[in-house]
Amino acid sequence: MPFLGQDWRSPGWSWIKTEDGWKRCDSCSQELRSENGQYTINHSIILNNGEEEIFSNECEYAAKKRKKEHFGNDTAAHSFYREKWIYVHKESTKERHGYCTLGEAFNRLDFSSAIQDIRRFTYVVKLLQLIAKSQLTSLSGVAQKNYFSILDKIVQKVLDDHQNPRLIKDLLQDLSSTLGILVRGVGKSVLVGNINIWICRLETVLNWQQQLQNLQMTKQVNSGLTLSDLPLHMLNNILYRFSDGWDIVTLGQVTPTLYMLSEDRRLWKKLCQYHFAEKQFCRHLILSEKGHIEWKLMYFTLQKYYPTKEQYGDTLHFCRHCSILFWKDYHLAWLLKDSGHPCTAADPDSCFTPVSPQHFIDLFKF
Amino acid sequence: MPSIRLQGSDGEIFEVDVELAKQSVTIKAMLEDLVMDDEGDDDPIPLTNVNVAILKKVTQWCTHHKDDPPPPEDDENKEKQTDDITVWDQEFLKVGQRTLFELILAANYLDIEGLLNVTCKTVASMIKEKTEEIHKTFTVESDFTEEEEAQMRKEKLV
Numbered sequence: 013m014p015f016l017g018q019d020w021r022s023p024g025w026s027w028i029k030t031e032d033g034w035k036r037c038d039s040c041s042q043e044l045r046s047e048n049g050q051y052t053i054n055h056s057i058i059l060n061n062g063e064e065e066i067f068s069n070e071c072e073y074a075a076k077k078r079k080k081e082h083f084g085n086d087t088a089a090h091s092f093y094r095e096k097w098i099y100v101h102k103e104s105t106k107e108r109h110g111y112c113t114l115g116e117a118f119n120r121l122d123f124s125s126a127i128q129d130i131r132r133f134t135y136v137v138k139l140l141q142l143i144a145k146s147q148l149t150s151l152s153g154v155a156q157k158n159y160f161s162i163l164d165k166i167v168q169k170v171l172d173d174h175q176n177p178r179l180i181k182d183l184l185q186d187l188s189s190t191l192g193i194l195v196r197g198v199g200k201s202v203l204v205g206n207i208n209i210w211i212c213r214l215e216t217v218l219n220w221q222q223q224l225q226n227l228q229m230t231k232q233v234n235s236g237l238t239l240s241d242l243p244l245h246m247l248n249n250i251l252y253r254f255s256d257g258w259d260i261v262t263l264g265q266v267t268p269t270l271y272m273l274s275e276d277r278r279l280w281k282k283l284c285q286y287h288f289a290e291k292q293f294c295r296h297l298i299l300s301e302k303g304h305i306e307w308k309l310m311y312f313t314l315q316k317y318y319p320t321k322e323q324y325g326d327t328l329h330f331c332r333h334c335s336i337l338f339w340k341d342y343h344l345a346w347l348l349k350d351s352g353h354p355c356t357a358a359d360p361d362s363c364f365t366p367v368s369p370q371h372f373i374d375l376f377k378f
Numbered sequence: 379m380p381s382i383r384l385q386g387s388d389g390e391i392f393e394v395d396v397e398l399a400k401q402s403v404t405i406k407a408m409l410e411d412l413v414m415d416d417e418g419d420d421d422p423i424p425l426t427n428v429n430v431a432i433l434k435k436v437t438q439w440c441t442h443h444k445d446d447p448p449p450p451e452d453d454e455n456k457e458k459q460t461d462d463i464t465v466w467d468q469e470f471l472k473v474g475q476r477t478l479f480e481l482i483l484a485a486n487y488l489d490i491e492g493l494l495n496v497t498c499k500t501v502a503s504m505i506k507e508k509t510e511e512i513h514k515t516f517t518v519e520s521d522f523t524e525e526e527e528a529q530m531r532k533e534k535l536v
Binding site: 129130131133134174175176177178179237238239241242243246249250252253254255256259262263282286323324325326 | 457458459460461462463465468475476479480482483486494498499501502503504505506507508
């Protein structure tokens with residue numbers, strides 16, 4: 013393994029190869045150092061006292077045995093230190109030469125565990141979608157491999173728990189059209205790797221789209237409560253939580269009660285006010301015969317002209333002081349008072365800004 | 379720790395810590411109305427709409443959330459957020475649909491805002507982005523006839 017350290021002064025790390033790629037091995041390196049330390053002490057004993065030869069052989073054997081146990085024990089000994097932050101810099105300094113690319117950030121920020129968290133899932137999917145639209149060729153080969161393996165995990169997750177299917181279908185649609193253009197139009201000089209890999213990827217994406225299309229919800233045999241057993245104000249509570257008008261329309265087609273609730277003017281008014289501004293209402297005002305505002309029609313009209321509001325449970329954050337992009341690790345923050353990256357600011361919280369998916373892409377544009 | 383006794387809809391008695399029980403606005407109001415003296419302690423509070431199994435689940439949730447700060451005033455933006463559920467709550471709510479709906483009804487009856495919020499968010503995120511499968515996902519017996527359903531599907535493209 014070639015030397016890979018943070019900058020030219022650091023001693024480097026120990027690495028272990030796993031199915032997800034190379035992982036840095038932090039506790040191993042510490043133990044190895046301590047074992048090596050003992051080893052050198054024994055060695056010095058040998059040098060000083062020739063009669064201790066037998067003793068030194070035993071020590072050597074013991075050290076080797078310990079090492080074997082250490083590496084043999086897969087789960088217990090290896091703790092993988094996964095840093096979830098990256099220093100974003102655009103010019104060279106004395107210590108670091110070069111700049112940080114989108115691909116590096118993509119590899120470093122550990123999206124494969126982020127998708128398991130429901131709060132980060134839609135954010136990561138949106139990021140992948142933006143990359144699929146325009147940035148796929150700017151990723152390095154490893155980053156592209158990483159991209160597709162994360163996508164695979166996402167598709168498997170959706171096939172398992174049936175949540176967010178429309179989101180993923182949109183992503184795959186964008187990706188398949190980009191891949192189609194790349195394979196047929198752009199040519200081998202731009203694409204990293206053998207053209208057959210790309211054809212293979214396109215086929216995989218088409219395959220996934222087919223699987224999602226065939227996704228059949230299993231009929232739940234439920235002898236107890238169902239959705240329609242909930243009282244009206246509960247159903248209303250749920251309707252008011254949708255941020256996409258199509259979800260409201262779809263739910264309204266299930267029973268007449270839900271239909272009546274889904275036609276409520278206040279519901280659509282709230283939805284319009286959530287996504288769009290007053291100015292935008294005035295330009296596309298639709299009035300009924302009696303002079304009331306037709307909020308439902310306005311929603312679908314406004315949606316054609318203006319982008320809808322994006323809101324995510326959890327996003328990446330950028331520390332303006334350290335110029336570092338990171339995930340806030342709430343668990344660590346509570347345990348160790350660590351915000352998710354080694355922050356040197358006097359007042360950390362004031363330096364953090366959330367990063368929208370588009371902003372993330374823009375950070376790496378030159 | 380003083381505790382009070384609650385009687386579920388199936389008649390079974392369940393004992394719970396008073397401070398935990400006060401997370402339920404309904405129980406808190408009942409306690410303030412009742413005269414609590416030594417003899418009165420023996421009378422359990424009847425909760426006719428909640429069975430003991432669900433009561434135990436609710437207590438489990440309240441125990442974990444007992445140190446939560448009170449939720450902020452109704453934030454317009456937060457109303458549409460369905461994915462800001464903590465990991466513990468996500469695991470807690472990985473239960474069957476029947477239990478989930480019973481939890482919603484219990485949270486509504488006992489008036490526990492946090493639990494109601496998180497259960498409704500979960501149901502909303504289950505319904506989102508599905509199309510005709512909602513019938514199957516929630517085994518809702520459709521009240522519409524087949525012709526009416528076909529007509530509605532045609533009109534869907536309004």
